[in-house]
Amino acid sequence: MNDPMGVFCPDFLVGKTALVAGGTSGVGFGIAKALFSYGANVAVCGRDAAKAEAAAHSLGVIDGRALGLSADVRQPEMIAAAVAQCVGRFGPLDIVVAAAAGNFVVAAEKMSPKAFKTVIDIDLLGCFNVFHAVFTHLRCPGASLLAISSGHATRPVAGQIHASAAKSGINMLVKGLAVEWGPAGIRTNALVPGPVAGTEGMARLLPTDQLAGYVSSLPLRRLADVNEIASAALFLASPAASYINGAILECDGGSRL
Ligand code: HXC
Numbered sequence: 595m596n597d598p599m600g601v602f603c604p605d606f607l608v609g610k611t612a613l614v615a616g617g618t619s620g621v622g623f624g625i626a627k628a629l630f631s632y633g634a635n636v637a638v639c640g641r642d643a644a645k646a647e648a649a650a651h652s653l654g655v656i657d658g659r660a661l662g663l664s665a666d667v668r669q670p671e672m673i674a675a676a677v678a679q680c681v682g683r684f685g686p687l688d689i690v691v692a693a694a695a696g697n698f699v700v701a702a703e704k705m706s707p708k709a710f711k712t713v714i715d716i717d718l719l720g721c722f723n724v725f726h727a728v729f730t731h732l733r734c735p736g737a738s739l740l741a742i743s744s745g746h747a748t749r750p751v752a753g754q755i756h757a758s759a760a761k762s763g764i765n766m767l768v769k770g771l772a773v774e775w776g777p778a779g780i781r782t783n784a785l786v787p788g789p790v791a792g793t794e795g796m797a798r799l800l801p802t803d804q805l806a807g808y809v810s811s812l813p814l815r816r817l818a819d820v821n822e823i824a825s826a827a828l829f830l831a832s833p834a835a836s837y838i839n840g841a842i843l844e845c846d847g848g849s850r851l
Contacts (some may be wrong), residue, residue, distance in 0.1 A: 635660075745788070
């Protein structure tokens with residue numbers, strides 16, 4: 595885990611429970627690992643049951659603190675069942691991360707209505723479905739909800755109208771929930787990862803032959819390590835962020851600039 599400043603006590607999440615939807619790979623898995631390494635019980639949820647099981651196994655089986663769940667965020671009943679399993683095993687939820695996403699690059703005029711809808715369904719409706727399903731299972735006050743947004747929500751990129759529309763919807767979803775659920779002591783925030791090395795998203799969005807040129811244009815001249823994104827997620831879920839609600843935090847190394 596990337597904690598060079600030693601900001602977090604090694605066990606500050608002991609006794610807490612986290613559910614990470616889309617937690618079987620990429621940024622979601624990185625966040626799940628971070629939460630687990632600081633002591634939380636962690637359920638990772640993904641479409642593929644075998645992958646979810648493998649992800650939970652690779653987190654570790656220390657004290658039975660990891661659980662793999664299979665559900666498609668597009669299916670509210672499946673999410674409700676997964677949440678019930680998680681709560682049945684670990685009790686009320688303290689931290690919920692909605693990290694499931696789908697993406698591909700396609701020009702707007704070539705994008706079928708179904709293709710557009712698919713990404714809206716996974717990214718935006720999926721985020722709603724997860725947060726809606728957990729509401730009555732949150733430990734309040736103190737629960738923390740985190741959505742994964744994107745810089746494309748506010749800065750359009752060719753080939754990404756589906757994802758841009760979905761992620762900008764997520765930004766407003768988070769702000770709306772911050773207002774509606776804040777009185778119950780639930781904080782809702784979004785994290786905007788920059789370009790993260792080794793993720794499926796990067797592979798899909800940037801052809802390998804353009805990588806070096808892209809990296810040399812970034813302020814920090816490098817991609818993010820997934821642990822750096824996980825550190826920001828850890829902060830937002832921690833008591834150090836107890837007055838941060840409805841924020842869209844850019845953890846992008848300044849790449850937006
Ligand atoms: C054009 C495409 C396409 C492509 C799929 N479609 N891939 N159109 N170019 N490359 C179209 C299909 O033709 C179909 O429309 C519709 O989308 C649904 O496709 P399905 O394959 O039936 O959907 P499904 O099986 O549900 O798969 C979902 C998926 C898939 C998103 C399309 O790629 C997937 O499961 N991806 C895994 C997760 C993923 O993408 N991870 C990366 C996230 S990165 P028609 O009309 O033809 O039937 C990320 C970073 C965000 O999110 C940063 C920027 C925002």
